[in-house]
Amino acid sequence: MDILLNLSIKKPALMKIKNLLILSLAFLAACKSSVPLETEPITIKGKFANNFYLGTALSLKQINELDSIQSALIAREFNAYTAENVMKSMHIHPSKDTFNFAASDRLFDLAKKNNAVVHGHNLLWHSQLSKFFEEIKDSTEMVAALTNHIYTIAGRYKGRTLSWDVVNEAVEGDGSLRKSVFLEVMGAGYLPIVFKLAAAVDPKADLYYNDYSMTVPVKKAGVIEMVKNIQAAGAKIDGIGMQGHWHLDSPTIEEIETSILAYSALGLKVAITELDIDVLPRPKNVEGADISQKAEIDILNNPYTAGLPESLVAAQTQRYKDIFELFLKHQDKISRVTFWGVNDGDSWKNNFPAKSRTNYPLLFDRNNKPKLAYDAILSLKD
Numbered sequence: 001m002d003i004l005l006n007l008s009i010k011k012p013a014l015m016k017i018k019n020l021l022i023l024s025l026a027f028l029a030a031c032k033s034s035v036p037l038e039t040e041p042i043t044i045k046g047k048f049a050n051n052f053y054l055g056t057a058l059s060l061k062q063i064n065e066l067d068s069i070q071s072a073l074i075a076r077e078f079n080a081y082t083a084e085n086v087m088k089s090m091h092i093h094p095s096k097d098t099f100n101f102a103a104s105d106r107l108f109d110l111a112k113k114n115n116a117v118v119h120g121h122n123l124l125w126h127s128q129l130s131k132f133f134e135e136i137k138d139s140t141e142m143v144a145a146l147t148n149h150i151y152t153i154a155g156r157y158k159g160r161t162l163s164w165d166v167v168n169e170a171v172e173g174d175g176s177l178r179k180s181v182f183l184e185v186m187g188a189g190y191l192p193i194v195f196k197l198a199a200a201v202d203p204k205a206d207l208y209y210n211d212y213s214m215t216v217p218v219k220k221a222g223v224i225e226m227v228k229n230i231q232a233a234g235a236k237i238d239g240i241g242m243q244g245h246w247h248l249d250s251p252t253i254e255e256i257e258t259s260i261l262a263y264s265a266l267g268l269k270v271a272i273t274e275l276d277i278d279v280l281p282r283p284k285n286v287e288g289a290d291i292s293q294k295a296e297i298d299i300l301n302n303p304y305t306a307g308l309p310e311s312l313v314a315a316q317t318q319r320y321k322d323i324f325e326l327f328l329k330h331q332d333k334i335s336r337v338t339f340w341g342v343n344d345g346d347s348w349k350n351n352f353p354a355k356s357r358t359n360y361p362l363l364f365d366r367n368n369k370p371k372l373a374y375d376a377i378l379s380l381k382d
């Protein structure tokens with residue numbers, strides 16, 4: 001049975017075949033003995049196996065399997081892994097001629113052991129960017145550096161990577177292209193070039209553009225225009241990653257739905273890439289998930305250090321339920337839903353946008369116990 005389960009998670013479509021096989025085996029087993037059948041424990045990855053991959057981001061500590069209880073939970077509940085940090089350029093390619101694959105190799109090994117897929121995050125991003133890219137002033141030199149970067153990293157994991165965030169966060173809040181070093185040195189032409197490089201090195205991996213605030217109309221319009229330009233330049237782009245760094249009240253379900261439909265209308269898959277539901281007050285002047293933004297910590301924006309009030313637990317439970325209902329409704333368009341972290345204690349949202357707060361954004365509590373939100377999405381009807 002395990003072998004079948006393991007095989008099946010490679011592609012949700014195969015789950016249907018698996019289910020048939022399991023039913024047949026169960027039937028045969030039932031014929032042989034009158035002992036009641038043991039049912040497989042229900043998990044979120046099992047629950048959504050016919051719908052989309054169910055993923056999580058993994059920290060270095062989790063990749064290194066330092067906590068055996070959490071390691072078991074990760075293996076049991078998730079079938080797609082994203083490195084929370086270790087594959088960003090400052091870690092994996094810290095200087096021009098140095099690559100550091102120790103942690104990412106372990107991530108791929110862990111995924112293999114657990115029969116999970118790996119989503120690569122990311123090949124190009126202005127944040128957590130290796131310093132040497134910032135120093136490049138010449139476009140020929142930049143193309144050479146990007147070619148080396150993408151060929152070496154995507155090449156190492158070729159055939160083992162489900163998909164890549166080829167470009168992360170290249171559009172500003174007003175819909176214009178972000179003034180990154182890549183735009184400054186190469187102009188907008190850098191975008192199709194990096195997608196072409198990624199497609200050349202690993203033609204089978206799905207190639208994504210990933211960003212936050214993807215439901216805000218002006219940003220959405222900018223992303224759509226950028227994607228159309230990438231497509232018009234003849235580059236392969238397969239999907240849009242909507243970072244789901246969302247709140248209890250925003251974006252609305254309707255805004256999320258309209259956006260899924262708009263990105264899908266470009267002929268692309270849609271992945272919800274970094275899901276967490278922030279329950280804390282929003283400090284002023286901080287929108288989206290621009291990691292360079294910082295808010296002052298004060299008592300007013302860190303009110304739940306002793307636990308989350310029941311009313312907010314209920315609100316978050318309902319919010320997760322509504323969101324997953326929407327995902328199921330559009331499962332034909334959605335390739336993957338990935339949580340940005342495993343348990344509330346791990347979440348980057350304890351430190352963003354203000355440092356050292358107590359947030360509760362995920363499905364598992366600080367003791368790795370499933371929350372009511374977990375039960376709520378497990379009990380959804382397909």
Ligand code: XIL
Nearest residue numbers: 084085168212243274289290291348
């Ligand atoms: C965050 C990580 O979770 C933090 O540990 C790190 O300090 C900063 O980056 N958008 C992204 C992610 O694409 O890579 C970011 O991850 C969160 C925002």
